[in-house]
Amino acid sequence: MTARRRDLFLCLILAGFAALLPVVSGVRYTVTQTTFFFIWATVVVQWNLVFGIGGIFSLAQMALFAVGAYTAAMLGYYLGTSMFLAMPAGALLAVIFSVAVGLACLRLRGPYVALLTLCVAQVMYLMIVNDTDCFTNPPAGCMPLMGGVRGFSRFGDLGFRELLGPAFYIGHYYVGLAMLTLAMIASVVVIRSPMGLAFQALRDNPAYAAARGIDRFKYQLWIFGLSSFFTGLAGAFYAVNTGVVGPVVFSFSHLLFLLSMIIVGGVGTIWGPLVGALLLMFADEAMRELGDLRDIGMGLILVGCVVLMPRGVVGLLEDLARRRAAQPARNAPLPTKESA
Amino acid sequence: MDSQINRRNFFKGSALLAGSAGLLVGANGTAYASGEPIPIGQAAPLTDFAAADGVEFRNGLLLACEEINALGGVLGRPLEPYFEDTKQMGDATNVQAVQRLIDRYGVHAVINGYNLGSGSAVQDVIADAGIIYMHNDTSRGHGVLVESDPQRYFGSFQTDPSETWYGTGLLKFLKSVEDDRSFSRPNNKMAIILSAGTYASNIANTVRDGAADFGWEISLYETVNVPTSEWGPTLAKIRQDPPAVIVVTHYFPADLAQFMVQFMNNPTPSLVYMQYGPSVKSFRDIAGQAANGVLFSTVIGALQDEMGLEFERRYKERFGANAGHNSGMQSYNGAWIWAIAAALAGGSGEPGNDDQNRKVADRIRSLIFRGVGGATRFVPGIQEAYAYPGGVDDPSLGMPHQFLQIQDYTGEPDLIAPWPYGKAAFKLPPWMNG
Numbered sequence: 145m146t147a148r149r150r151d152l153f154l155c156l157i158l159a160g161f162a163a164l165l166p167v168v169s170g171v172r173y174t175v176t177q178t179t180f181f182f183i184w185a186t187v188v189v190q191w192n193l194v195f196g197i198g199g200i201f202s203l204a205q206m207a208l209f210a211v212g213a214y215t216a217a218m219l220g221y222y223l224g225t226s227m228f229l230a231m232p233a234g235a236l237l238a239v240i241f242s243v244a245v246g247l248a249c250l251r252l253r254g255p256y257v258a259l260l261t262l263c264v265a266q267v268m269y270l271m272i273v274n275d276t277d278c279f280t281n282p283p284a285g286c287m288p289l290m291g292g293v294r295g296f297s298r299f300g301d302l303g304f305r306e307l308l309g310p311a312f313y314i315g316h317y318y319v320g321l322a323m324l325t326l327a328m329i330a331s332v333v334v335i336r337s338p339m340g341l342a343f344q345a346l347r348d349n350p351a352y353a354a355a356r357g358i359d360r361f362k363y364q365l366w367i368f369g370l371s372s373f374f375t376g377l378a379g380a381f382y383a384v385n386t387g388v389v390g391p392v393v394f395s396f397s398h399l400l401f402l403l404s405m406i407i408v409g410g411v412g413t414i415w416g417p418l419v420g421a422l423l424l425m426f427a428d429e430a431m432r433e434l435g436d437l438r439d440i441g442m443g444l445i446l447v448g449c450v451v452l453m454p455r456g457v458v459g460l461l462e463d464l465a466r467r468r469a470a471q472p473a474r475n476a477p478l479p480t481k482e483s484a
Numbered sequence: 485m486d487s488q489i490n491r492r493n494f495f496k497g498s499a500l501l502a503g504s505a506g507l508l509v510g511a512n513g514t515a516y517a518s519g520e521p522i523p524i525g526q527a528a529p530l531t532d533f534a535a536a537d538g539v540e541f542r543n544g545l546l547l548a549c550e551e552i553n554a555l556g557g558v559l560g561r562p563l564e565p566y567f568e569d570t571k572q573m574g575d576a577t578n579v580q581a582v583q584r585l586i587d588r589y590g591v592h593a594v595i596n597g598y599n600l601g602s603g604s605a606v607q608d609v610i611a612d613a614g615i616i617y618m619h620n621d622t623s624r625g626h627g628v629l630v631e632s633d634p635q636r637y638f639g640s641f642q643t644d645p646s647e648t649w650y651g652t653g654l655l656k657f658l659k660s661v662e663d664d665r666s667f668s669r670p671n672n673k674m675a676i677i678l679s680a681g682t683y684a685s686n687i688a689n690t691v692r693d694g695a696a697d698f699g700w701e702i703s704l705y706e707t708v709n710v711p712t713s714e715w716g717p718t719l720a721k722i723r724q725d726p727p728a729v730i731v732v733t734h735y736f737p738a739d740l741a742q743f744m745v746q747f748m749n750n751p752t753p754s755l756v757y758m759q760y761g762p763s764v765k766s767f768r769d770i771a772g773q774a775a776n777g778v779l780f781s782t783v784i785g786a787l788q789d790e791m792g793l794e795f796e797r798r799y800k801e802r803f804g805a806n807a808g809h810n811s812g813m814q815s816y817n818g819a820w821i822w823a824i825a826a827a828l829a830g831g832s833g834e835p836g837n838d839d840q841n842r843k844v845a846d847r848i849r850s851l852i853f854r855g856v857g858g859a860t861r862f863v864p865g866i867q868e869a870y871a872y873p874g875g876v877d878d879p880s881l882g883m884p885h886q887f888l889q890i891q892d893y894t895g896e897p898d899l900i901a902p903w904p905y906g907k908a909a910f911k912l913p914p915w916m917n918g
Contacts, residue, residue: 173588176587274709276678283624283628285624285625285685285686285689286682286685292680293574293681294575294601294602294682295574295601297575297579297602297604297605386576386579386580386583387579387605388575388576388605390574390577390601392572392576392577393576436531
């Protein structure tokens, strides 16, 4: 079995197990928190394409997430668009936005890309929260075009409330699971394709990659575009799942939390972001009662991982597996005269 | 929960018994709180810039639970509070925090102070779960939402009037101090300073829209980025064209305290009115002497009468001399209203038990609750507290819109209106006294 087939097969197996959770557990809290895991895992799996595979230190991912969320919410709020249309529309707008950001970053490297992409997100945030002009004047009070500080709510849903009543969250769970499964499959297909190799070549040795005819312009735009579709879709689904969207999606602490997931799991590995998201969401949940110590605890986990596992949990496991595979060969008896 | 209050002590010390506590005792009979606990939740800003208030909201709910449990809980079932942090708040954060309380703890009711946001997003989570929600978001959005679908939003109650009463109340208050000649305007100019957000802008817009009817012209209408401690640019505009009244509708105590400190470096002959923020002790702590003379108002706060002062004593005894009882009374008040209604309705309902919680909501709608902040009675259809004066003329039927002035920053602010709750007379601020 090829590595690509193995990874795809594993994706489907894991998705199958995850599909049983609402039936097996039945605890609402577990189901709703796992839905959030699907959302954040989708974001970090796609971010890993840009950051881990492409080696581009972009911090625009939460801005793309916000584009998806705000597009879906605004279409629903102002035009009454069904969320079945608004969600893909949000994803497509995130792609267009991401390609534009990719173009702006073409001449930049390393921390300068991070600064520019962070600036884009911050400008969006400030434009939203400082807009106090009334675009409409509903009875509840002034509503700025982008929702201002208050954001949007009651812009529509996927109809699970009507269909499933109080168990509507189970419908959202399966939508989230489907989204993450597709995002993982897309990620595996890209990484295990010639295009994925081109991304890695540009990351590891740009000069050599260029000498081999790999067009940085083309591939950088591809990677920005590809990674943003599911990020925008995750944003749109986040809006539908929580029923509200506001400027909190731009928060820097959120951005760092997601970045930590990639680092803890393993930058540039296929399964690292998924594992990182799972571990950090567990850790975050376990430390929920600790108040301010929770942030310190998360910081310690991150520092510990960076110091002890520079390649993340999955990177460490890969190293151990490689060492173990190499060991029999090293311990094998030297050939004797007879055997020769 | 480690209850610090027993039944006998509470009976002895509380001036509430004749009113609200009496209702609960009547419903509970001789029951002691020993049954299966009832989980109730609170989503409050326990960290970040509004933590000073958030901690008091938690304290208010804790004190209410202890007192209610000392009287037998709700029909013998003790209350068990759970808390979620809403940090910087905002609809998305607030909704997720409340959702967690429902999903994780199965709370029967969510009893909050305020959270920033639209004031009309959490209600959907509550409606989906079919539980009760008492809050002090002080938002017109709440009433508009409940009115749009009373069946769905049956369980959401705003235990104070909406923010728009601040605007109309201020204009009437200014007229009253002009009428009794304790203030005469040097000009007709009014400067309005607001922060981005529905709450502050709704108040500012109400003042702006009604100002002309009272002979005022708006000389400055400025939105500032908050939180902020840098008021120089705004004050420069005020000093260039001094108004008779400065109205600040932003409400973070620390920001407002910085405003006063910087204003007092070169004050203009203007009354300074703020809302809510100066009622929090940290405002006086930060502003110090610069706080003297500031006018402010709140539509929710402890009165300075027998009940209010007794509550303040108990609150500070429990949480320390520096505890902010004016913030704590918000959730305290909401918890008592809900507990009495739940006891009268025959118990509360867990998430999904709409039928029982609809009975609780019916009792809440029919209550006239005299708490430590005045009377709470809900406006039919919109389920927010009546405002007095303005909404009703009878002080026993509405939550008083209290006007206070800090006349000595080392003590509590003086309540100067409305009648019959006012305890002191308005004084011109020190910077206008020559």
